[in-house]
Amino acid sequence: MASVIKNLAEMTETSSTEPIYDTNWCNMPAEIKSKCISKMMLKERLSLRCTAKAERSLVDCQKIGFYRGRIRKYADRLVFSFYHDKSQMIRKRFRDTTKGYEFLNYICKVGVFENLMIAFDESAAQKEFEKYTGEITAKHVNLEYSTYEMVLPILLKMKDGVESIMMYDDGGIDYIFDEILAISNIWIDEDSKIGSTFQVFANENGSFNRLLMRFADRLVSKDERRVRIRTDNPDRHILLERGLDETVGIDYYDQYFRLMMISAEMKKSEYDDNCKEWIHKIRPGIYGEYSDLEYNLNKNDDFLK
Amino acid sequence: MSSTEQGTSSAAPAEPTTAPESAAAPEVPESFYYVHGKDKVVHKVSAGALQHSALIHGMISNLGYTEEQAKANPFPFENIDGDILQMVVDWCNQHKGKPTPPEDTNLPKQKEKLFDLVLAVNYLEIKELLTYCCKQVAMMVKGKSPEEIREIWMIPTDAEDEAAEKEAKKRAGKEAAGETAAAAGDAK
Numbered sequence: 001m002a003s004v005i006k007n008l009a010e011m012t013e014t015s016s017t018e019p020i021y022d023t024n025w026c027n028m029p030a031e032i033k034s035k036c037i038s039k040m041m042l043k044e045r046l047s048l049r050c051t052a053k054a055e056r057s058l059v060d061c062q063k064i065g066f067y068r069g070r071i072r073k074y075a076d077r078l079v080f081s082f083y084h085d086k087s088q089m090i091r092k093r094f095r096d097t098t099k100g101y102e103f104l105n106y107i108c109k110v111g112v113f114e115n116l117m118i119a120f121d122e123s124a125a126q127k128e129f130e131k132y133t134g135e136i137t138a139k140h141v142n143l144e145y146s147t148y149e150m151v152l153p154i155l156l157k158m159k160d161g162v163e164s165i166m167m168y169d170d171g172g173i174d175y176i177f178d179e180i181l182a183i184s185n186i187w188i189d190e191d192s193k194i195g196s197t198f199q200v201f202a203n204e205n206g207s208f209n210r211l212l213m214r215f216a217d218r219l220v221s222k223d224e225r226r227v228r229i230r231t232d233n234p235d236r237h238i239l240l241e242r243g244l245d246e247t248v249g250i251d252y253y254d255q256y257f258r259l260m261m262i263s264a265e266m267k268k269s270e271y272d273d274n275c276k277e278w279i280h281k282i283r284p285g286i287y288g289e290y291s292d293l294e295y296n297l298n299k300n301d302d303f304l305k
Numbered sequence: 306m307s308s309t310e311q312g313t314s315s316a317a318p319a320e321p322t323t324a325p326e327s328a329a330a331p332e333v334p335e336s337f338y339y340v341h342g343k344d345k346v347v348h349k350v351s352a353g354a355l356q357h358s359a360l361i362h363g364m365i366s367n368l369g370y371t372e373e374q375a376k377a378n379p380f381p382f383e384n385i386d387g388d389i390l391q392m393v394v395d396w397c398n399q400h401k402g403k404p405t406p407p408e409d410t411n412l413p414k415q416k417e418k419l420f421d422l423v424l425a426v427n428y429l430e431i432k433e434l435l436t437y438c439c440k441q442v443a444m445m446v447k448g449k450s451p452e453e454i455r456e457i458w459m460i461p462t463d464a465e466d467e468a469a470e471k472e473a474k475k476r477a478g479k480e481a482a483g484e485t486a487a488a489a490g491d492a493k
Contacts, residue, residue: 023421024458025459026458026459027420032423032424032439035436035439036442036443039436039439041447044443044446044449044454047449047450047454048454050451051451051454051455051458051460053463
């Protein structure tokens, strides 16, 4: 008992010798400041990082979660919209693109997005993404009106944990399907987890055949709708499915594809034949269930569910 | 130590406030410990309430104090103001054995008190209360511009910071020179 009391006395003695507190933000230890910053919304963080260099470096080290974020070029401005949750939105517009890209760098570094939409179609933005050395953290990524050259640097910078990637283009930009299929290579190399999904629609014939040629030595099975290939991990296969139903027939102009990492144990009877849901995710309105207005709302305001 | 024992209203009752356990479980008498801050006012707190503080909980685990020993050996937290320690004790008592709510609106709104509370809570390692406090600190600057934040939190500009640093260096240099001169004088 005596030794316990002695230890306790020593411990409390230590506590008593610490300095009397100063009651000012500047006297707070960095770890507490960081904890307070982590409770701030984007607007306040941006204000705080403008107050002094020391505050800026603290703010820049703190990740910030967003329900969704949109980064796009509108007219001659870079426009950023962020939702902390479904109701609280903050928007920043930059006419000065240098400042805009500086902000883009910051937000890519600290943002942790549930849903992230990037819509750019200019080479300056592409260079910025190429120059960016960090990772982009998002669960669901939506790339709109982004050129093929833009898409790859963004995808390559995505941090692990991406659950879905959507690419949508209304302006006739061509993505090279072979290169997009390179995602299979990435999955093979990085031993991605079961359930990882990659969906795309294309309007060029021969995509299935090209996958077959590329992975001929890994082929497990093939039919009109599905190609299944082996990965380096004996437990996992990759399934490429073509979405076909009563609306999207074999001769439909657009072709819908889904690449999915599956268990090697998965039986053919376990395949999901209902492709309506995932086709609809890539192409809202395809089944004619929306009016034009609803379609636009969906496309613009709820880009991922 | 001239200790004024202060039994806070919520600290006094010994009956457990946790959900009732099975009827068969024997009732264990609750043990109490004593803490005091800079003002030496002693607060009697139950072990259950003190569980919120990882620091104190670590100290008292397996201590096996009798009531007399606990009374005779209050934990001295002389780096914490008495009123701040009182707030902490009250909070621990109020939330004894209860799940903590997502928000706590009873935290001080005054800047100095809140910062003192944050530091005390951080020192005492009361995780949930620290989260509330940090949230409250963040709320202080909600919707404020950089200038307003600088004013509220008295954050010096980089220029002011550099000037203060230069001044401090100058002062330190002068003091060092003074000490050297004094030492030389002593040597003579």
